[in-house]
Amino acid sequence: MTNIEIGLWSFPALLLLIFLRVPIGLAMFLAGFLGLGIINDGFHIALARLKTETFTTFSSYSLSIVPMFLLMGHFATLGGMSQSLFKAAESWLGHRRGGVAMAAIGACAGFGAICGSSLATAATMGRVALPELKRYGYSGGFSTATLAAGGTLGILIPPSVVLVIYAILAEQNIAKLFAAAIIPGILAAIGYIIMISIYVRLNPKSAGVRPPVPMAQRFRAMFDVWPVLLVFGLVVGGIYGGLFTPTEGAAVGALGTGIIALFNGGLTWKTLMGSFTATARSTAMIFFIVLGAAFYNGFLAVSQVPQTAADWVSAQGYSPYMVLLIILVFYLLLGCFMDSLSMILLTIPIFFPIISVLDFGFVDFVTMQHDMIREAIANGAAQGVAQDVMDQINALMAAGEEVPRKLSAEVGVRLTELRANAIGLEYTAIWFGILVLIVVETGLITPPVGMILFIINAMDRQTPIVETYKAVLFFITSDLIRVALLVAFPMITLFLIT
Amino acid sequence: MNRFFLGLSRLLAILGGIVLAVLIVIVVVSIVGRETGLGAITGDYELVEAGMAFCIFAFLPYAHMTGAHATVDIFTNALGERAHRWLLAVIDTVFAVVLIIIAVQLYGGLVSKMNSGQTTLLLQFPVWWGYLASFCAAVIGGVVGVWHALVRITEAVTGNSIAVEGGET
Amino acid sequence: QEVTLKLHQFLPAQANVPKLVLDVWADNVEEDSEGRIKVDRYASMALGGTPPELMDQAIDGIADVVWTVVGYTPGRFPTTEVFELPFMVEDAREASCAYWQMFEEHMKDGEFSDVKIVGTWVHGPGMFHTNEPVRVPSDLEGMKIRGGSRLVNNLLTRVGAEPVGMPVPAVSEALSKGVIDGTTIPWEVTYALKVPELVTNHTEFEGAALYNLTFVLAMNKDVYEGLSDENKAVIDANSGLEFSVFAGGTQADADGPARQVAVDLGNNIITVSEEEAKEWDAIVNPIYEEWASGMENGDALIEEAKTRMEQCGENMADIDTYGDS
Numbered sequence: 003m004t005n006i007e008i009g010l011w012s013f014p015a016l017l018l019l020i021f022l023r024v025p026i027g028l029a030m031f032l033a034g035f036l037g038l039g040i041i042n043d044g045f046h047i048a049l050a051r052l053k054t055e056t057f058t059t060f061s062s063y064s065l066s067i068v069p070m071f072l073l074m075g076h077f078a079t080l081g082g083m084s085q086s087l088f089k090a091a092e093s094w095l096g097h098r099r100g101g102v103a104m105a106a107i108g109a110c111a112g113f114g115a116i117c118g119s120s121l122a123t124a125a126t127m128g129r130v131a132l133p134e135l136k137r138y139g140y141s142g143g144f145s146t147a148t149l150a151a152g153g154t155l156g157i158l159i160p161p162s163v164v165l166v167i168y169a170i171l172a173e174q175n176i177a178k179l180f181a182a183a184i185i186p187g188i189l190a191a192i193g194y195i196i197m198i199s200i201y202v203r204l205n206p207k208s209a210g211v212r213p214p215v216p217m218a219q220r221f222r223a224m225f226d227v228w229p230v231l232l233v234f235g236l237v238v239g240g241i242y243g244g245l246f247t248p249t250e251g252a253a254v255g256a257l258g259t260g261i262i263a264l265f266n267g268g269l270t271w272k273t274l275m276g277s278f279t280a281t282a283r284s285t286a287m288i289f290f291i292v293l294g295a296a297f298y299n300g301f302l303a304v305s306q307v308p309q310t311a312a313d314w315v316s317a318q319g320y321s322p323y324m325v326l327l328i329i330l331v332f333y334l335l336l337g338c339f340m341d342s343l344s345m346i347l348l349t350i351p352i353f354f355p356i357i358s359v360l361d362f363g364f365v366d367f368v369t370m371q372h373d374m375i376r377e378a379i380a381n382g383a384a385q386g387v388a389q390d391v392m393d394q395i396n397a398l399m400a401a402g403e404e405v406p407r408k409l410s411a412e413v414g415v416r417l418t419e420l421r422a423n424a425i426g427l428e429y430t431a432i433w434f435g436i437l438v439l440i441v442v443e444t445g446l447i448t449p450p451v452g453m454i455l456f457i458i459n460a461m462d463r464q465t466p467i468v469e470t471y472k473a474v475l476f477f478i479t480s481d482l483i484r485v486a487l488l489v490a491f492p493m494i495t496l497f498l499i500t
Numbered sequence: 501m502n503r504f505f506l507g508l509s510r511l512l513a514i515l516g517g518i519v520l521a522v523l524i525v526i527v528v529v530s531i532v533g534r535e536t537g538l539g540a541i542t543g544d545y546e547l548v549e550a551g552m553a554f555c556i557f558a559f560l561p562y563a564h565m566t567g568a569h570a571t572v573d574i575f576t577n578a579l580g581e582r583a584h585r586w587l588l589a590v591i592d593t594v595f596a597v598v599l600i601i602i603a604v605q606l607y608g609g610l611v612s613k614m615n616s617g618q619t620t621l622l623l624q625f626p627v628w629w630g631y632l633a634s635f636c637a638a639v640i641g642g643v644v645g646v647w648h649a650l651v652r653i654t655e656a657v658t659g660n661s662i663a664v665e666g667g668e669t
Numbered sequence: 670q671e672v673t674l675k676l677h678q679f680l681p682a683q684a685n686v687p688k689l690v691l692d693v694w695a696d697n698v699e700e701d702s703e704g705r706i707k708v709d710r711y712a713s714m715a716l717g718g719t720p721p722e723l724m725d726q727a728i729d730g731i732a733d734v735v736w737t738v739v740g741y742t743p744g745r746f747p748t749t750e751v752f753e754l755p756f757m758v759e760d761a762r763e764a765s766c767a768y769w770q771m772f773e774e775h776m777k778d779g780e781f782s783d784v785k786i787v788g789t790w791v792h793g794p795g796m797f798h799t800n801e802p803v804r805v806p807s808d809l810e811g812m813k814i815r816g817g818s819r820l821v822n823n824l825l826t827r828v829g830a831e832p833v834g835m836p837v838p839a840v841s842e843a844l845s846k847g848v849i850d851g852t853t854i855p856w857e858v859t860y861a862l863k864v865p866e867l868v869t870n871h872t873e874f875e876g877a878a879l880y881n882l883t884f885v886l887a888m889n890k891d892v893y894e895g896l897s898d899e900n901k902a903v904i905d906a907n908s909g910l911e912f913s914v915f916a917g918g919t920q921a922d923a924d925g926p927a928r929q930v931a932v933d934l935g936n937n938i939i940t941v942s943e944e945e946a947k948e949w950d951a952i953v954n955p956i957y958e959e960w961a962s963g964m965e966n967g968d969a970l971i972e973e974a975k976t977r978m979e980q981c982g983e984n985m986a987d988i989d990t991y992g993d994s
């Protein structure tokens with residue numbers, strides 16, 4: 003067998019292990035370990051790599067953001083932020099038809115702004131909002147489905163653990179990815195709220211109505227969410243504004259929410275220990291998958307599969323949008339069985355090289371150069387430049403041709419094709435990352451296996467899971483419409499970073 | 501006996517949590533120092549890296565004991581109770597072997613970093629300090645892994661449930 | 670053939686050192702052994718891991734031969750740092766010659782006892798490649814500059830820059846994404862890393878180099894010991910002083926064509942004169958004392974390196990040219 007064949011055979015082997023209930027991280031580790039053993043005719047190299055690879059994988063500065071964000075989410079819950087968010091949203095929306103469900107979505111969006119995990123958002127908001135929805139006569143399946151969909155906002159709205167992992171795998175800027183996720187995240191919340199109003203119109207009995215709350219009370223409730231705004235502004239604003247690195251932002255957020263929780267009386271010795279052990283469980287789960295993925299991807303790289311796949315796809319001359327569509331559908335299908343983080347760690351090292359050789363037409367070097375030259379001239383860069391040089395530049399631009407760098411340097415523009423391509427690749431990577439994020443998150447609420455569906459459904463023992471499945475289809479529809487929108491109009495995603 | 505190992509791994513997880521909290525404080529103090537002009541903590545980056553490796557190794561045993569690892573169980577749910585128990589016994593035995601290999605190889609890394617005298621780039625503290633802390637946690641990880649595998653095998657043979665699923669909240 | 674050696678390194682295959690130095694070495698080994706030894710070449714970390722792990726890969730046998738920057742593993746080979754000191758090296762051939770001599774004298778059985786060293790060399794003059802022009806140290810204030818070793822990072826800190834440690838293959842991406850504002854590297858590698866297309870300013874120094882990095886070509890010891898006597902003789906014939914001088918000289922000679930690329934692109938090239946360099950030297954000179962105080966016989970090593978470089982320069986004509994056998 004050639005190395006590439008060994009690499010290709012590892013896929014079915016890995017899927018078999020995963021479907022046999024082998025923990026996903028362990029399955030990837032075993033596939034990588036055995037694969038390296040077969041390629042190298044013995045395990046000495048795989049073993050030698052283990053001497054440093056576990057340590058170096060776990061000691062990643064960028065990944066340290068993960069436990070910090072998880073701890074921040076726990077502190078936010080202890081600090082009562084989930085309750086105050088829900089109360090505020092509910093006081094404004096609760097009297098409308100379906101208003102309590104809309105308030106739950108709003109509160110999920112707010113909590114998502116200070117929590118990096120979908121599962122934590124779903125679990126926290128479920129605890130707060132589920133009893134309220136029941137109290138106002140919302141049907142079981144509608145309530146659980148609403149909260150499940152709301153949970154996905156935990157990852158879509160930054161900060162987001164899955165986005166951090168994507169950024170590291172695709173070697174992209176975490177701050178820019180966070181910024182790019184904001185508008186799609188808000189669109190998601192709006193889409194869910196629209197779906198709720200459609201649902202209650204179609205099923206009028208599924209939701210009750212309660213009398214409006216006095217205005218003064220609404221404003222008081224809104225005032226109570228200031229810690230959420232403060233933390234979100236500080237963390238995401240600070241990261242986006244370049245005040246600190248994403249890891250620093252996570253540390254600020256964790257300490258900030260911790261202090262707020264301490265003052266609110268939510269943080270005691272006992273709950274602190276509970277936060278530590280809960281953070282320990284999710285962190286270890288994530289990092290063991292990261293370790294398995296690092297080992298498996300190291301093996302894949304040696305087997306040359308990702309490079310060969312990327313070369314093959316680009317040689318076929320497929321339409322970039324067709325390739326993108328196939329990948330997104332693949333994620334939706336895989337998402338019926340697997341959790342989002344595992345999918346990203348498993349697939350991005352293979353799919354990203356493919357996507358990055360495709361041209362989605364985000365940046366055209368000549369156009370970009372001409373724009374920059376025009377801007378430079380408008381800013382007075384042409385002053386003092388010899389007239390014949392300017393004539394040459396203008397002639398080339400009028401003809402729509404590239405201006406040689408030596409000439410463009412005269413007006414201070416030193417753009418090269420490499421730099422332009424790097425910008426184009428960055429746009430592609432960010433846009434693709436947000437699309438993937440949405441489809442893998444949709445996977446968390448697609449039947450039969452949806453981690454968030456399970457978590458929420460387990461909180462409501464009277465509701466059969468089938469009821470949840472039925473109602474959640476509405477929200478999945480909203481997700482698919484949003485993906486179509488973002489594919490058709492990349493600027494929605496890229497707007498905040500261009 | 502299971503309670504002892506559960507308690508041990510829980511303690512280790514809490515220790516990891518405390519280290520995580522210390523790292524968070526270091527990073528924040530460093531930002532404040534930098535922004536106020538008092539000066540950042542030199543090499544906070546390196547401290548986070550070394551500390552984080554220990555945290556993760558310290559978190560793993562508790563996650564392992566309480567079944568925190570992500571799995572796909574839709575296909576195996578169809579299995580009978582007995583077959584399912586044996587499947588878990590096999591998987592956790594393999595897992596134990598992997599955890600032991602990880603600890604043993606990490607020891608190899610520790611020794612080679614100790615002998616080589618390699619330091620970090622800025623603070624220039626020996627790289628093996630981080631390895632040693634991680635190794636201690638990895639040893640507990642290996643021991644806990646073996647215990648958990650024994651529990652699974654006992655469960656498979658006797659049909660009784662011993663292991664604790666899910667952590668405290 | 671009898672033996673296949675896996676040669677692992679961090680740059681693309683078509684970069685200067687892989688193409689002009691490592692391939693020449695590998696071809697010579699294959700030819701001299703009359704086909705008994707085959708050298709498989711793995712560029713750009715194709716065997717996995719990161720550049721700082723290369724040395725351990727050679728020691729642990731993940732690769733058989735590695736080319737690596739010694740500074741990527743700070744603290745392990747402190748004696749080599751004598752050639753990294755600021756304004757120490759004037760000529761890469763002389764320094765590579767002195768480096769090999771001092772390797773045999775001081776490091777072979779000590780710091781490098783875990784591996785078989787094939788060659789030791791330094792690159793051409795180290796310099797800055799930046800977004801914004803740099804002529805005096807204060808121009809670097811607050812700029813994020815990548816450095817390749819602890820002494821370079823020390824130097825960067827002293828001149829007011831914010832040092833960022835990363836291996837050289839990561840430089841292109843970091844520059845294109847604005848993670849760093851500039852990098853220290855010699856001219857030679859700028860071409861493979863496309864640095865002149867990513868930054869527009871280059872600051873070179875007349876006279877002695879601002880800094881240098883040291884390299885080794887290292888071989889797994891067990892693999893070397895396990896060779897037949899005649900194969901060992903082939904490796905020996907392709908190791909040592911001549912090869913080291915060839916490697917350092919070839920790498921430094923590649924500076925010129927790479928510089929021309931930047932010139933052709935219309936980049937801004939700043940040459941700090943020897944007079945202007947005094948301001949730089951005054952700031953970074955305390956590194957000598959600091960380094961020497963951390964070594965058992967630091968001052969003596971500095972003197973020895975200077976003397977040997979001078980002697981090597983005088984006797985350069987007597988050193989056989991590598992590969993001419």
Ligand code: NA
Pocket residue numbers: 113114115116117118119155156157158159160161162
């Ligand atoms: Na979030």
Ligand code: NA
Pocket residue numbers: 337338339340444445446447448449450451452453
């Ligand atoms: Na699903």
